[in-house]
Amino acid sequence: MLTRWVDFWAEEEAPWSLALVRLLLGLALLGDYLSMGLRGLVVPLLTTGADGGLAARAGAEPALWQQLFGTGPEAAWGLYGALVVTTVMVAAGFFTRSASLMLLLLSAQFAWILPAGDRGIDMLSRNVLMIFVFAGSGQALSVDAWWARRRGSGGVVRIGAWARRLLLLQLVAMYWTAGVQKYAQQWWPWGDFGALWVIWQDWPMTAVATAGWVQSPLAWRFSQLATALTIGWEVSFPLILVAWYLLRTADRGGRWRAWVVRTRPDLAYAGLGVVFHLGIALWLDLGVFPWAMLALYPAFLGPDAWARWVSYLLPGQENLQTNADEVAGWGRGWHGECIDG
Amino acid sequence: MNRTRAQLRAAAITLVLLVHGIAVLPVPHVVRPHELDDPVARAEVTRWAERLTGVGYPISPDELGAEVVRWSTRLGRAHRTALLPMRPWFRWTGTGQGWALFANPDTHPSRMEVAVVRGGQEQLVYRRLDPDLGWLRDPLAYRRVRGVYDATSARHRPTAASRRLADWLEDEARRSDPTVEGVLVRFVATPHPLPSARRRGRGSSKVRYTLRSKGLR
Numbered sequence: 151m152l153t154r155w156v157d158f159w160a161e162e163e164a165p166w167s168l169a170l171v172r173l174l175l176g177l178a179l180l181g182d183y184l185s186m187g188l189r190g191l192v193v194p195l196l197t198t199g200a201d202g203g204l205a206a207r208a209g210a211e212p213a214l215w216q217q218l219f220g221t222g223p224e225a226a227w228g229l230y231g232a233l234v235v236t237t238v239m240v241a242a243g244f245f246t247r248s249a250s251l252m253l254l255l256l257s258a259q260f261a262w263i264l265p266a267g268d269r270g271i272d273m274l275s276r277n278v279l280m281i282f283v284f285a286g287s288g289q290a291l292s293v294d295a296w297w298a299r300r301r302g303s304g305g306v307v308r309i310g311a312w313a314r315r316l317l318l319l320q321l322v323a324m325y326w327t328a329g330v331q332k333y334a335q336q337w338w339p340w341g342d343f344g345a346l347w348v349i350w351q352d353w354p355m356t357a358v359a360t361a362g363w364v365q366s367p368l369a370w371r372f373s374q375l376a377t378a379l380t381i382g383w384e385v386s387f388p389l390i391l392v393a394w395y396l397l398r399t400a401d402r403g404g405r406w407r408a409w410v411v412r413t414r415p416d417l418a419y420a421g422l423g424v425v426f427h428l429g430i431a432l433w434l435d436l437g438v439f440p441w442a443m444l445a446l447y448p449a450f451l452g453p454d455a456w457a458r459w460v461s462y463l464l465p466g467q468e469n470l471q472t473n474a475d476e477v478a479g480w481g482r483g484w485h486g487e488c489i490d491g
Numbered sequence: 492m493n494r495t496r497a498q499l500r501a502a503a504i505t506l507v508l509l510v511h512g513i514a515v516l517p518v519p520h521v522v523r524p525h526e527l528d529d530p531v532a533r534a535e536v537t538r539w540a541e542r543l544t545g546v547g548y549p550i551s552p553d554e555l556g557a558e559v560v561r562w563s564t565r566l567g568r569a570h571r572t573a574l575l576p577m578r579p580w581f582r583w584t585g586t587g588q589g590w591a592l593f594a595n596p597d598t599h600p601s602r603m604e605v606a607v608v609r610g611g612q613e614q615l616v617y618r619r620l621d622p623d624l625g626w627l628r629d630p631l632a633y634r635r636v637r638g639v640y641d642a643t644s645a646r647h648r649p650t651a652a653s654r655r656l657a658d659w660l661e662d663e664a665r666r667s668d669p670t671v672e673g674v675l676v677r678f679v680a681t682p683h684p685l686p687s688a689r690r691r692g693r694g695s696s697k698v699r700y701t702l703r704s705k706g707l708r
Contacts, residue, residue, distance in 0.1 A: 159504050160497035182634075189630045199655045202662045204639055206651060258585030266652045267635030268585070270592060276585045312504060319508070327517045328592040335538050336596050336685070344685040348596035351683045353603065353619045354641035360620045370686045437634035 159315075162308040166456035167448050169243070169290035171317065172250075172282055174445035176241025179253075179275060182438035183234050195264055196226035205264045213262035229263075232256050240282070243292020250282035271439045277320055278446065285313030290460075317449045322387055325423075329384025337381045346380070347373040350433060357435040376429065383422050390419045420450035513573050514581075515588035519559075521567035527556045530682075531598050601678035601699050603631070603640060607664050608672045608707060616664075627663060640678070649702050661704035673706030 186192065197203030198221045208216045219225035233256050239249035254276050261268035281287075286309030288294040295307070335341030336348055347370055351359045363369050396410040410416075424447060431440035448456065526532055533552070536559065540552040550558075574581070581587045605617035605626065616626035630636060639652045657676045664671040678701075682694035 155505075156497050156501040159501045186633060186635065189633050191630055191633055191636065194630075194659050195635055199658065202659055204636070204652055204655045204659060206655075254584060254586075258583060261585045262582070264635065264639075264652075266638045266650070269634060269638060270590060273585060273587055273589070277587075280584065280586055310500070312500065316504065316507070320511075323511070323515045323588065324590045327515055327588075328590040328594075331517045331519070331591040331594045333519070334535060334595040335542075336598075340542060341538070342685050342687045344687070345593065345596045347685065348598055348683055349593055351681075352597050352600040353681070354600065354637050356620070367686070435632055439634070 159312045161311040163311040164453035164457055165286055165289035165307055165309045166453040166460060167451060168285060168287045168309065168314050169292060170448035170456060171446055172243065172287040173241055173291050175275065175278060175442060176237055178438050178442040178445045180237045180241055183237055187230065192230045193223045193226050195267055196229055197221060197223055213259045215259040216263065229256065229259060243288040243294050246288025246292060246294050247283055250279045254279040271442050275442055278317060281313050281316055285310060314449050317446065321446060322390060325384045325387040329381060329387065332381060337377060343374040343377040346377040355434050355436060358433050380426060387419065390416050420447060423447065510577055511588055516570065518566045518570045519563045522559050522563040524560055599680045599682050601680050604677040604679060605660055606675040608675060609670055613675060649700055654702055657702040657704040661706050673704040676702040
């Protein structure tokens with residue numbers, strides 16, 4: 151049992167899935183920071199009331215950034231500039247691990263300075279950055295990988311599969327706990343599945359409250375259906391672990407394994423998640439949240455599925471593709487290795 | 492791979508899973524008695540009490556509210572204690588768990604309004620999602636700014652950060668018009684009963700609270 155546990159976390163895979171997550175998450179975060187700058191919010195969000203900002207006076211436990219550089223506008227611009235630069239480095243995969251660590255720590259300083267402005271998606275992003283600090287997310291689709299190839303040190307690259315697995319476990323935990331913590335009755339049949347309809351009209355976050363269609367009977371029925379799907383999807387999300395287990399042990403045979411291999415319920419869960427987040431992007435004004443969430447979704451597909459796409463889109467990167475042995479090795483992989491059958 | 496390295500990696504991952512496994516436990520947030528005064532929470536507790544009574548566990552809304560406060564406090568305290576050794580790590584890295592996303596949709600959400608005061612006269616310049624009152628619409632809609640003023644239903648009084656928001660808005664107003672005396676930031680609660688419950692009436696909007704910027708305090 152212990153040996154199998156050690157072996158499971160020691161497995162390796164091609165870097166495509168994780169690299170794609172890094173690239174997309176970096177771009178989403180960059181868009182968020184640029185949006186903040188373009189709205190003229192650098193000084194308001196990163197300075198204290200004494201300088202006209204929204205942050206509390208640096209009290210008994212000031213952020214390290216405030217201790218080192220003060221609380222004024224210059225310190226705010228310094229932190230903002232550092233956030234933007236390190237985000238670009240993460241997206242580009244330039245000194246990827248160091249940049250991930252720096253961005254993680256800088257983002258935590260932002261959270262320290264203005265806790266009210268730090269949202270769940272920021273914490274989730276930092277959790278993912280923590281994985282990047284230790285994982286090989288910069289081994290593909292990155293300046294680091296390009297440089298390694300240029301120096302001739304880039305062979306067939308494999309990274310620890312543990313990173314993507316931890317990321318997927320994070321998503322499972324997040325969706326499931328988000329589901330079981332939905333105490334409000336509007337999420338449940340006895341509350342008429344009215345949650346989404348209510349959320350559509352929650353002024354601080356809605357984008358559609360004033361649209362006429364929200365009050366139509368069709369919108370009400372649709373919102374009930376979407377609410378039921380959302381709560382069902384979140385609460386049952388851990389079933390994806392069962393699907394992955396059955397896929398991993400598909401060679402043992404059996405009716406359930408055959409069904410899972412044939413129907414790929416794990417991909418149905420991921421597909422529904424994409425729809426769910428696109429709906430949030432369409433109807434709610436939550437900024438980077440849906441996009442940063444979608445940036446994590448490439449992890450649901452195994453790297454060889456992405457490798458096929460990359461070899462199609464970027465010919466000449468054969469050294470990063472999975473070879474026959476790897477594919478065979480992935481035949482017992484966690485999931486996603488046979489996306490197209 | 493070196494076997495020792497693989498074992499160390501597995502041990503580290505096990506520790507991470509253990510710590511984050513505890514952190515992610517769906518423990519309800521600590522409910523304080525005043526939070527149950529809020530109409531949304533009150534209606535929620537009443538409906539749950541009816542439901543529990545209906546399935547053979549008779550309990551009044553007041554009793555249920557007291558139980559919620561008691562158990563959420565106990566559980567929250569135990570959860571915090573279990574994670575105490577990791578607290579500095581979570582603080583410095585900004586990592587952690589806690590995903591109560593859209594857990595309690597607000598049936599009485601507050602629509603924010605901003606009025607500029609000149610010569611003692613108010614002029615409404617911003618109302619959320621009003622195309623004709625769009626002063627500073629983009630900055631106010633930014634998610635990190637929204638965090639300063641949203642979830643007003645769950646608060647029985649304005650936060651210090653939302654007061655600073657009013658002061659910042661005054662500074663912004665003065666930037667274009669030095670005669671501005673201050674700004675008023677109002678949060679107008681607008682009930683949204685479900686279509687299936689409208690026969691009981693829609694309810695009327697009312698100002699939850701008004702923030703006065705520094706020039707008016």
